[in-house]
Amino acid sequence: MKAKKKVCKWYQLCPIKYFVEQGKLDRKWINEYCLIDNKKCIRYQLEESGKYHPCNMLPNGEIMEELDY
Numbered sequence: 745m746k747a748k749k750k751v752c753k754w755y756q757l758c759p760i761k762y763f764v765e766q767g768k769l770d771r772k773w774i775n776e777y778c779l780i781d782n783k784k785c786i787r788y789q790l791e792e793s794g795k796y797h798p799c800n801m802l803p804n805g806e807i808m809e810e811l812d813y
């Protein structure tokens with residue numbers, strides 16, 4: 745049986761979702777991380793350990809200076 749796709753628990757609140765909806769960021773980020781609950785996401789890992797991470801940090805940990813929330 746095929747595993748059901750799970751969405752990251754932070755998805756509704758995550759700035760990455762917002763940036764994609766605004767057309768400021770490629771959909772690949774939510775496809776490759778958020779919509780499949782990819783725990784390799786650096787934002788996810790920092791969130792889980794209660795560590796600060798800026799809104800403009802991508803799931804791979806890269807900072808996008810041109811993105812503002």
Ligand code: SF4
Pocket residue numbers: 752753754755756758759760774777778779781782785786787788791802803
């Ligand atoms: S960017 Fe990371 S923390 Fe945010 S919704 Fe996507 S997978 Fe979750």
